[in-house]
Amino acid sequence: MSRKVALVTGASRGIGSAIAKALASDHDVVINFASSEVQAQEVLKSLPEGNHSIYKCDVQNHEDVKMMMEEIVKNYGHIDVLVNNAGITRDNLMLKMSDDDFDKVMSINTKGCFNCIQSITRIMMKQRAGKIINIASVIGLIGNVGQVNYAASKGAIIAMTKASAKELGSRNIQVNAIAPGFIETEMTQVLNDDLKNKMLDVIPLKRFGQADEVAHVVKFLASSDSNYITGQTIVIDGGMVM
Incomplete structure (x- = not known):
């Protein structure tokens, strides 16, 4: 019996890389990337034994995304999880x-x-099963100075998650979102100490999150343990937003 297949977009670094590694223990993982092929290959090499692969695709391009999905189904026979x-x-x-x-x-x-x-959607509807997990952000919930575009994009993802969950629930497809807070990645490493300290002041746990802590929740949502959870946004932020 073949293992389940998970596609993770933007998986060549940061949170995406951690998610790919977490899912690889019980999924065959397709690592999507847009430009960082060397980094995607490094992630691929780090995964445990399995039928894992990388796929270059710019998710902005509808036709390229459609081709990627078709190619994955051709190679694996199914797609069970989309992150x-x-x-x-x-x-x-x-x-x-x-x-x-x-x-x-x-x-x-x-x-x-x-x-x-x-x-x-058509692939998962035919399967009558599937898990879709959208990575949003707490900024999509509370906004942030200097991030009107980012806040709008992540807020839209949260709304899209709810609408998709309502459309696809009858086909046994669960759609959920995760809203990370300040997670230690390449983006947070460039922040100066003063800004980091200001951020820590509003986080009750007094630390930044780790990419693995986000990945573990994704793994839960990708598993059968989450079969009765859909349309939800799970916040992982150390208590910053309550």
């Missing part, structure tokens, strides 16, 4: 934000998530 993790930031104050900075964030973060959900 929409691909995303970017282009921060600036609203008055200074360019059209390109707004549009690019919305295109990759929100349209990319939509493209993947839409393309995988």
